[in-house]
Amino acid sequence: MRNLIDKLEREHILEKDEFIALLTALSREGHDGETGTYLAAKALAVREKYFGRDVYLRGLIEFTNYCKNDCLYCGIRRGNPKAERYRLSAREILDRCRAGYELDFRTFVLQGGEDPYFNDERMVEIISGMRQEFPDCAITLSVGEKSRETYEKYYQAGADRFLLRHETAAPDHYGLLHPADMSLANRQECLFTLKDIGFQVGAGFMVGSPFQTLENIAEDLLFIGRLKPQMVGIGPFIPHPETPLGSYERGSADLTVSILGILRLMLPKVLLPATTALGTIDPESREKALGYGANVMMPNLSPLNVRQKYDIYVGKIHLDEEAAEGVARLKSRLKELGYETPLSRGDFPV
Ligand code: SF4
Numbered sequence: 001m002r003n004l005i006d007k008l009e010r011e012h013i014l015e016k017d018e019f020i021a022l023l024t025a026l027s028r029e030g031h032d033g034e035t036g037t038y039l040a041a042k043a044l045a046v047r048e049k050y051f052g053r054d055v056y057l058r059g060l061i062e063f064t065n066y067c068k069n070d071c072l073y074c075g076i077r078r079g080n081p082k083a084e085r086y087r088l089s090a091r092e093i094l095d096r097c098r099a100g101y102e103l104d105f106r107t108f109v110l111q112g113g114e115d116p117y118f119n120d121e122r123m124v125e126i127i128s129g130m131r132q133e134f135p136d137c138a139i140t141l142s143v144g145e146k147s148r149e150t151y152e153k154y155y156q157a158g159a160d161r162f163l164l165r166h167e168t169a170a171p172d173h174y175g176l177l178h179p180a181d182m183s184l185a186n187r188q189e190c191l192f193t194l195k196d197i198g199f200q201v202g203a204g205f206m207v208g209s210p211f212q213t214l215e216n217i218a219e220d221l222l223f224i225g226r227l228k229p230q231m232v233g234i235g236p237f238i239p240h241p242e243t244p245l246g247s248y249e250r251g252s253a254d255l256t257v258s259i260l261g262i263l264r265l266m267l268p269k270v271l272l273p274a275t276t277a278l279g280t281i282d283p284e285s286r287e288k289a290l291g292y293g294a295n296v297m298m299p300n301l302s303p304l305n306v307r308q309k310y311d312i313y314v315g316k317i318h319l320d321e322e323a324a325e326g327v328a329r330l331k332s333r334l335k336e337l338g339y340e341t342p343l344s345r346g347d348f349p350v
Contacts, residue, residue: 001025001035008265009042013225019218019262026258027214031288036258043261043293046268051295055339056271056346057327058107058140059100059301063088065309067113069144070179071167073209075240076113082242086306087117090126097130097137100301103327106345107138109163109298114144123150124157131158138345140202145190148197155197160347162194165204165233169223170216177209177245191227200348202231202271207259208251209237217259225266230348231296232263232270235277253278253285257292264293269349271296287337296346299327 004022008014014022025035064087065076076083088096097108108130112118118126123143130139140161141154151162166187168174174184194201205220206212224232236251256278263272273296274289286297300307331341 002038005035005039005042005265008262009046012266012268013222016215016218016222019221020214022262023214023217023255023259027252027255031254031258031292036261039258039261039265040292043264044291046264047293047295050269050349053339054295054342054344054346055290055334056107056296056344057105057330057341058109058273058296058298058346059097059103059105060109060111060298061088061093061096061100062111062300062302062306063093064112064115064118065306066115066117067144068116069114069182071182072177072179073206073237073240073243073245075242077243080242084309086309087115088303088306090122090129092303093126094129094133096301096303097134101134101137104341104343105301106136106343107140107161108134108301109140109142111142111163118143120150120153124153127154127157127159136345138347142202145187148193151190151194151197151199155199159199161200161202161231163202163204163231163233164191164194165202165206166191166220166223167205168209168212168216169205169219173209173211173213173216176211188223188227191229195227195229200230200271201227202233203227203229204231204233204235206237206251206277207234207256208249210245210248212237212251221259221262221266224263228267230269230271231273232267233273233275234259234263235275236281238277238281250281253282257285257288260289260294261292271346271348273298276300290337290339297330299330 066085070077070079139159141159142163171184236256238250239246239248272294274286274294279286
């Protein structure tokens with residue numbers, strides 16, 4: 001497998017059957033087998049070349065858990081009557097930004113379901129308010145599929161980045177995870193539109209989602225190779241019992257960590273989070289992820305009384321290291337591991 005990893009480092013892409021061979025070896029041997037160890041060493045060297053030992057912290061504000069969609073794996077899908085719904089007001093969002101700024105966050109991530117209440121007018125008001133009060137901070141949105149016109153309004157109001165996981169690049173697989181009224185083609189088109197407008201974009205997918213094959217993951221990697229996003233968010237699938245896919249097995253933290261290494265070689269300057277889902281199923285995996293090229297963490301800045309309601313999967317960590325109040329502890333743990341957490345927006349290097 002070393003020859004494939006060398007090729008990936010050199011050319012930043014592999015053929016589909018080569019990706020499948022590499023993923024097969026990593027699944028069989030585990031992330032700390034011979035293939036994974038070689039991959040980690042390469043990924044770490046690339047990350048250090050572009051980012052040194054820096055890890056960027058982003059303040060995550062989950063501002064609405066209403067969603068008009070019904071993705072079959074998601075705990076806040078509209079079809080889950082047990083989800084306790086909430087929305088934050090513009091004032092509450094700004095309050096959380098102020099608290100985050102005091103904690104040295106210089107990126108705020110506004111994440112929510114596709115909630116029609118937050119129409120263009122309300123979103124532009126929120127984004128403009130953040131931009132005005134925090135001119136030195138990056139504003140990242142994660143609010144789903146919209147029209148080009150809407151994305152342009154967000155961008156003009158001052159948003160810089162947009163996260164939209166493509167979830168799976170295989171149409172058949174997409175159809176097994178989503179209702180018929182959702183379309184993979186539209187989701188992918190949104191990503192290209194966002195990039196064209198000027199956003200730094202983040203794609204991503206779940207590892208080990210129901211019905212997923214290694215061939216599907218290879219297709220995800222090929223799509224990411226075509227899109228060339230500035231950020232990629234991947235995490236293991238975690239079932240939520242109040243969803244149609246609630247009885248399926250969770251994904252592998254081990255394989256997720258290895259795929260981070262592949263992504264670091266594909267996109268050397270990518271901003272790559274060690275995700276909350278990874279930390280939820282195995283707290284040590286987030287530290288391992290840093291050793292495979294991850295360079296971002298997203299502590300939760302949402303108000304304490306709503307954190308448990310943004311329940312996209314079960315057992316999500318949010319009350320300790322992952323919470324903003326635990327940021328000092330997180331920083332000191334990172335320092336022990338030899339990482340720095342600079343006071344910086346942590347943009348994609350140009
Ligand atoms: S995954 Fe996103 S779009 Fe789908 S139901 Fe959940 S919040 Fe809504």
